[in-house]
Amino acid sequence: MKGASVVPITVAGLKSACSQCNLQELCLPFGLDDSEINRLDELVATRRKVKRQQHLYRAGEAFEAIYAIRTGSFKTDVILEDGREQVTGFQMTGEILGLDGISSEHHSCNAVALEDSEVCIIPFAKLEELSREVEALQHQFHKVMSREIVRDHGVMMLLGSMRAEERLAAFLLNMSQRFTARGFSPAEFHLRMTREEIGSYLGLKLETVSRAFSRFQEDGLVSVQQKHIRILDIPGLKKLMHHPQVT
């Protein structure tokens, strides 16, 4: 409940709202014209800082808003009564958190910052209101939700039908692609999550993740130094995904 009681921080100078944000094309404003984005600005007036390891929200909390990541990154997870954790996703800047809460008016998973981060608070009732007036916003919001569903299907495929090394390859390629979309190098990046979190996401134990990294390094596919990753052979990784085995 600690996370819940954190008071949202209203940032003083509001000039850096959606209309000024360089994440527009990855986020909710995509497809809106200038006047529409200005209307969205009014909605997204408050922001909140979340320190590393802190919760943005917890399973069970009342749902009131969705969040757009402005800086930093998060993981979402579900925890069973017996303590088993399943990481359901890793989110980067421009991505939307909290969509799980709409269905029951309560969040159904936890969102935890992987590094010091900041999110834009989008009150959901107001978003629905505005998206009744702004067609482009409505449509973009539906696309964001649908994209999450498609992403989830991909994860099911990964968990249900791929072997350990394929899963890790898919994960690395996905990260690479998302870093690229944000203007970073496709080949070199820093992972914010632990081996254990990667393992939970991929349905593997941390040792298996570590071994797969070592294997990739031996095979010259990547260079790994702790959390720093350099992908040396993207086609090689892709090949590995499609050709599960020599058998």
Place this chain on the structure above:
Amino acid sequence: MKGASVVPITVAGLKSACSQCNLQELCLPFGLDDSEINRLDELVATRRKVKRQQHLYRAGEAFEAIYAIRTGSFKTDVILEDGREQVTGFQMTGEILGLDGISSEHHSCNAVALEDSEVCIIPFAKLEELSREVEALQHQFHKVMSREIVRDHGVMMLLGSMRAEERLAAFLLNMSQRFTARGFSPAEFHLRMTREEIGSYLGLKLETVSRAFSRFQEDGLVSVQQKHIRILDIPGLKKLMHHPQVT
């Protein structure tokens, strides 16, 4: 492409639209008042019959509408280039198919009828139009999408963190609960899918599914005769889910 070329069948007497449908409370009309449902009726004028094993839509096809299942049931799946299939869900009456297509304007999975079925066609552009006017419809539609996301997270938990028998127990309990919501017996039902399809959904091989069924039968939890299932001990199945092992 066969599935795509099937001409939608307009049913003659339109009196059995949403306003007359007994699936209202499970479907898109939930929460709408009578006059609002009448407006929805105009939208959902056409239906389509899909025979067992036929596709409602295929991955890659242009997205134009979502579908509400009126009778019968479906599976959705994703297929990799190398032929591996991952079943991403089983859908029953009142549930909505096609949400995956919104994000890219093309379907990203296949939907196949598990028995002779009928769906209501809901043209998506018109749905967005109407939900800009009808607040309750907008909200219900958002809940439907969110519910799909929550469901997907549950499947990830299942695939990533549960053992074979837990997965099957979770599956049976889920089916039971959904049959109950439709006015059928919680304890006795007929599975429309094969062991292989169940296995694909649960990330297991068909033999493992079969063995788990046999084990449950030995332990007096269920009685299994081919596709006909009778659950004898619901608490027992639940217990099995939360206490993975005696270890």
Place this chain on the structure above:
DNA sequence: TTCTCTGTTTGATCCAGGTCAAACAGGGTC
């Protein structure tokens, strides 16, 4: 500098579920 704490790597062993194979059961057709 050393100590501690958390996360990572690597090795040795084990087992749940996969694989291969064969028998079986029910439903449809001739």
Place this chain on the structure above:
DNA sequence: GACCCTGTTTGACCTGGATCAAACAGAGAA
């Protein structure tokens, strides 16, 4: 009736990834 054909069950064996265990590496703190 006999004959498929598809889906299911069961058995025997194998293996990928889990488990257990120990060493190691970097980041802070004192």
